[in-house]
Amino acid sequence: MTGLHRPGPGDTAATETHRAIEAVWRIESAVLIARLARIVGDIGTAEELAQDALVAALEQWPASGVPEQPGAWLMGTAKHRAIDLVRRRQTLERKHEEIGREVERAQEGIDDAATDEEVEDDLLGLIFMACHPILSKDARVALTLRVLGGLTTEEIARAFLVPVSTIAQRIVRAKRTLTEAHVRFEFPVGPDRVARLASVLEVIYLIFNEGYSATAGEDWVRPALCEDALRLGRILAELATTEPEVHGLVALMEIQASRLRARVGPSGEPILLLDQDRARWDHLLIRRGLASLDRADRLGGEIGPYALQAAIAACHARAATAAETDWPRIVALYDAVAVMAPSPVIELNRAVAVGMAFGPAAGLALVEALAAEPSLKTYHLLPAVRGDLLRKLGRSAEALIEFKRAASLTENGAERKLLHRRAAECAADGMAG
Amino acid sequence: MRVLVLAKEDHQAQAAKPPTPEAILEFQKFNEELIKAGVVLGDGRLYPSSQGKRLRFDGKKRAVIDGPFTETKELVAGYWLWQVRSMDEALEWLKRAPFDAGTYEIRQIFEMESM
Numbered sequence: 001m002t003g004l005h006r007p008g009p010g011d012t013a014a015t016e017t018h019r020a021i022e023a024v025w026r027i028e029s030a031v032l033i034a035r036l037a038r039i040v041g042d043i044g045t046a047e048e049l050a051q052d053a054l055v056a057a058l059e060q061w062p063a064s065g066v067p068e069q070p071g072a073w074l075m076g077t078a079k080h081r082a083i084d085l086v087r088r089r090q091t092l093e094r095k096h097e098e099i100g101r102e103v104e105r106a107q108e109g110i111d112d113a114a115t116d117e118e119v120e121d122d123l124l125g126l127i128f129m130a131c132h133p134i135l136s137k138d139a140r141v142a143l144t145l146r147v148l149g150g151l152t153t154e155e156i157a158r159a160f161l162v163p164v165s166t167i168a169q170r171i172v173r174a175k176r177t178l179t180e181a182h183v184r185f186e187f188p189v190g191p192d193r194v195a196r197l198a199s200v201l202e203v204i205y206l207i208f209n210e211g212y213s214a215t216a217g218e219d220w221v222r223p224a225l226c227e228d229a230l231r232l233g234r235i236l237a238e239l240a241t242t243e244p245e246v247h248g249l250v251a252l253m254e255i256q257a258s259r260l261r262a263r264v265g266p267s268g269e270p271i272l273l274l275d276q277d278r279a280r281w282d283h284l285l286i287r288r289g290l291a292s293l294d295r296a297d298r299l300g301g302e303i304g305p306y307a308l309q310a311a312i313a314a315c316h317a318r319a320a321t322a323a324e325t326d327w328p329r330i331v332a333l334y335d336a337v338a339v340m341a342p343s344p345v346i347e348l349n350r351a352v353a354v355g356m357a358f359g360p361a362a363g364l365a366l367v368e369a370l371a372a373e374p375s376l377k378t379y380h381l382l383p384a385v386r387g388d389l390l391r392k393l394g395r396s397a398e399a400l401i402e403f404k405r406a407a408s409l410t411e412n413g414a415e416r417k418l419l420h421r422r423a424a425e426c427a428a429d430g431m432a433g
Numbered sequence: 434m435r436v437l438v439l440a441k442e443d444h445q446a447q448a449a450k451p452p453t454p455e456a457i458l459e460f461q462k463f464n465e466e467l468i469k470a471g472v473v474l475g476d477g478r479l480y481p482s483s484q485g486k487r488l489r490f491d492g493k494k495r496a497v498i499d500g501p502f503t504e505t506k507e508l509v510a511g512y513w514l515w516q517v518r519s520m521d522e523a524l525e526w527l528k529r530a531p532f533d534a535g536t537y538e539i540r541q542i543f544e545m546e547s548m
Contacts, residue, residue: 019521023525026518026525
């Protein structure tokens with residue numbers, strides 16, 4: 001099923017019920033799917049069973065009214081179906097105690113209401129499953145938004161500006177891959193847990209980033225995606241309370257999201273960090289971000305790359321004006337990130353910070369070193385940063401070429417306009433000089 | 434989107450019936466559930482209006498009025514700041530609150546258009 005049935009206009013009571021069901025689904029679906037996944041062992045079947053329960057609700061609730069405990073109703077309905085299914089499988093295959101155990105598990109599940117701890121374990125297990133490294137990044141993102149975020153396929157497609165069929169296929173394929181690889185509901189431990197958690201954090205941050213600086217389309221930011229990612233992060237932070245990097249990621253997203261309002265000008269044009277009106281930053285989110293960062297710090301241990309990037313974001317958040325930014329500290333933090341999680345993009349960011357702390361020539365030297373980096377070949381921010389540093393050095397003619405090149409590389413309309421404007425400024429420098 | 438949930442209490446009822454420890458515990462459990470669902474951004478309870486002040490503007494004049502604000506039927510006694518996807522979701526959460534009296538109001542907070 002790809003979405004909820006919508007009744008025609010005029011049928012207001014039914015419409016109200018349908019909207020209530022939609023809201024209940026948003027709230028309950030992740031817990032529902034998680035519990036079912038634990039019973040039947042795989043996401044695909046769990047989601048189908050949950051959807052069946054939703055269809056039952058859509059059929060029955062308009063007449064009977066929304067039950068007092070809608071979550072329990074959905075769970076009860078789905079669990080009965082789960083038991084039937086497990087029994088049918090047993091009859092078909094007639095083998096393995098494994099299935100016997102499944103029925104046992106399913107029975108247990110049906111008899112007792114889950115405790116809070118069980119619900120939390122279920123959710124965490126589901127997150128690990130949806131973000132399994134066996135899946136492509138795109139698949140992980142779609143599946144996570146679908147089963148954990150409670151988004152419909154249409155909503156995911158709209159958010160990523162791709163056809164609904166693409167997302168639907170991606171989800172179907174992801175579920176099949178998980179089934180074929182016999183990925184079970186599990187809690188990774190030891191070194192495996194570190195890698196698996198990294199995959200989860202990556203997925204959440206990918207979702208956030210697509211909202212924060214959209215790679216495609218005309219809008220530079222899509223705040224709804226940021227909100228979805230933040231919410232997933234906040235949920236995860238309450239599930240995995242002792243993982244410093246989870247709090248690090250949440251801190252990073254909270255602080256970055258605090259700038260969303262200030263990042264876009266009146267006609268949708270991007271406004272870069274140092275040009276932003278800091279009065280428009282969301283101080284509630286900054287406060288929350290700093291609190292999360294503090295939580296990560298207090299857990300001790302080695303500071304991870306997300307917490308380090310959050311610390312960098314916090315430097316900006318703490319500076320009352322752009323001029324007061326503690327650039328040497330930011331450079332030091334980027335040095336640490338570069339050691340821990342080296343990547344050309346981090347190097348590029350470090351070059352920007354070095355340019356601010358120690359002058360554009362120093363920054364440019366680092367950028368030049370990245371020129372041959374294959375993974376940045378089509379990355380528009382490389383020429384954009386280079387152009388910026390060149391212009392600061394008074395080399396406007398060279399800067400103009402860089403900005404034009406950057407404009408040709410970006411796939412985001414708003415960003416392209418900004419880069420053309422910067423190129424035009426360089427051209428004006430040339431005429432003035 | 435963000436909504437502000439306002440707890441409105443009848444000032445007389447509020448004075449007459451302080452919450453029982455069980456009620457407080459139940460409320461904390463519910464609040465915890467909201468936090469775990471990533472819904473709560475902030476919350477607060479207000480002191481009774483007897484400790485509040487009002488300022489009335491009339492042109493250049495400012496008149497200070499001391500609480501309690503007995504002429505107001507429903508007074509804000511507390512607030513929640515929630516992050517939800519829709520008004521329906523907020524409504525659905527609020528329905529689950531362990532309250533047996535009082536009026537609670539959900540108001541959407543104005544944000545930039547695309548938010």
